[in-house]
Amino acid sequence: MKAIASKALYSFLCFLLTSCAALHAAAGPLASVEWLQKNLGREDVLVIDTSAGRVYAAKHVPGAVNVDIMGVGLFHKASNADVEKRFQAWGIEPGRKVVIYDEGASWTATWLYSELHYYGFPAADISVLDGGLAKWEASGGAVTKEPTPRKPGTFRISTTRDDERTNLSEFLVASGDRANYVLVDALETPYYYGGAKFFDRGGHVPGSVSMAVSDFFNEDKTFKSPAEIRKMAAYQGIGADKQVLSHCGGGGAATVPFFALKFLADHPKAKIYKGSQKEWLEDERGLPFWTYAAPGLSRDGSWVSAWGTGRLMRALGMNKVSLVDVRPAAAFQQNHVPFSVSVPAEIFRAHVNDPAKLAEVLASAGVNPSHEVVIISKGGLNEDSALAFVMLEKLGQAKVSLLKDSVDEWGMRGFTLTKQETIVGAPKSPQDFAVAPTTYPVALRSGVMVKDTRAKGEYPKVYVASGKNAPAKSPDGKTVHVPAASLVNADGSPKAAGDIWSILAKAGVPKYAEVVVFSDDPADAAVNYYVMKLMGFPDVKVLAAS
Incomplete structure (x- = not known):
């Protein structure tokens, strides 16, 4: 009899152990629908529906209690005692x-996950239902309208994981420290480019990259x-050494990149900025807000006048700007910006396939490869300025940008124009405009202009036909048609970032791709290359003529 009792006890214990093992086997950050179907109804499993009350009332997983995240607020200023009471009530x-x-593919579940984890609840005991209610129903899961009464819990907050949160001070520093930080903007892509907005200004915090909730x-x-x-993160420049600061409009959507990077992809350094854009835009200092991802690729007259034409800065050796005028030589002789040098666009075009010769020309003109080159043209973005931009990037120029104004507009704005030639060498008098002699080594930057596109990258290639008409023959692979002229205003300024994104998205240019622009005229491809860089696409190439 004792043997039978002992065997029964042993079997019962095995059952309990097996049952607990089955429960904790799924104790990762994601619980599958299959797992929940097997474990639904257990006393040691609490299912929380984070939908709005009316949505929960319409249908929910049987046994789930409702926590209306939007109704309870985002805990921005709640004390630990208040948060603890709420957790216990749930x-x-x-x-x-x-x-x-x-509901699935949203942020309220990850928000509650991140809150529980921040306030010390064990990660092993929290999961997000993968696919949400949508996946549950699609897999045949039952739903009900019957509300589930809450049974108070006993959780006490004894610690907080402060290394998972950041504040405005660190966030502001991070915006200017791209070597160590990546600011991840979780809002949908149109918000990033200013095509939609929550506050008085649309756009994004300078230096941030777009990884929208839907991307995950x-x-x-x-x-x-x-x-x-991890592949998405690498595409956006997020290495293991980078501190990720995830943000959004008000701190909710930011939890999706945080959750995905930290708990799914095991990124070792991730934080949430709960203040997000709201706090940034409320700051009395009037912090900057961008629509283009790289607005520094375009310079206005005031910037060029201060940093490119100031005699005192040049005399003190503080100048780090070279001004390259790509207008025809005759136009340059008529008048030009002080300290600019003439390298007509026809020279860039003639040496598309001979970068070594182009480097010789640039050296003789006094163009310093370690400077920022500002390209001066007939005005803003056009075929001439874009082709020069691409060729200088290919040659490894430290930085290249375009002057927004034409030379005539420069003069009309009250900035100095001159007919005096810029000397390459020592000035002969204090009134001379002179630039220091330099060398221009050929240090070709890979991945700017390519002839062979057979090599496979992390993401599929998307070929962007950039001429006026769709090409009769395209490379093998996905090809979309985005005429260069469709992205540029009549005055040579790029269209608004939000409008450009709409055009690209409508044409079928994906957010994550190896973008290869091409055209019978390399200048058209160059215009689209510049625009893609302005918009922050990390992997853009020009398909060179064979």
Whole structure:
């Protein structure tokens, strides 16, 4: 009899151990629908629906309690005591597995996950239902309208994980320190480019990259794989050494990149900036807000006058700007910006396939490869200035930008024009405009102009036909048609960033891709190359003629 009792006890213990093992086997950050179907109804599993109350009332997973995230607020100024009371009221308690869901491909579930983790609840006991309610229903999961009464929990806050949060002070420093930080903007892409806005200004915090909430999900609303998320991060320049600061409009959507990078892709350094754009834009200092990802690729007259034509800065050796005028030589002789040198566009065009010869010309003109070159043309972005931009990038110029104004507009704005030639060498008098002699070594930058596109990158190639008409023959692969002229205003200024994004998205240019621009006229491809760089596409190339 004792043997039978002992065997029964042993079997019962094995059952408990097996049951607990099954529960904790899924104790990762994501719980699958299959796992929840097997474990739904257990006393040690708490299912939380983070939908709005009316959505929960219409349908929800049986047994799920409702926590209306938008109704309770985002805890920005709540005390630990208040947060603890809320957690307890929702049924949070030690030893209980918490599974959180939203409608799928949203941010309210990851927000609650990040809050629980920040306030010390064990990561092993929190999961987000992968795919949310949408995936649950698509997989045959039952739903109900019956509300689930809450059973108070006993969780106490004893610690907070402050290394998962940042503040405005660090965020402001990070905006200017791209060597060590990456600011991740979680808002949808049109917001990033200013095509939509929550506040008085549309756009993004300077230096941030766009990784929108929707970027992290598959079509069935499940999260992308850890490998895919790591690939996305690498595309945006997020290495393991970079501190990620995730933000959005008000601190909610920011939790999706944070959750995906930290808990799914195992990125070692990630924080949430809860103040996000709201706090940034409310700051009384009037902090800058960009629409283009790289507005420094375009310079206005005031900037060039201060940094490029100041005699005192040049005399003190503080000048780091070279001014290159690509207008015809006759136009340059008529009048030009002081200290600019003439390298007509026809020279750039003639040496598209002979960069070594072009480097010789630039050296003789006194163009310093370690400077920022500002290209002066008939005005802003055009075929001549864009081709010069691409060729200088190909040669390895430290930085290249375009003067927004034409030379005539420069003069009309009250800036100095001169007919006096710029001397390459020592000035003969204090009134001379002179630039220091220099050498221009050929240090070709890879991935600017390519002839062979057979090599496979991390993302598929997308060929962007850039001429006026769609090409009769295209490279093998996905090809879309975006005429260069469609991205530029009549005055030579690029169209608004939000409008450019709409044009690119409508044409079928994906956010994550190896973009290869091409055209029968390399200048048209060069215009689109410049615009893509202005918009922050990390991987853009010009397909050179064979």
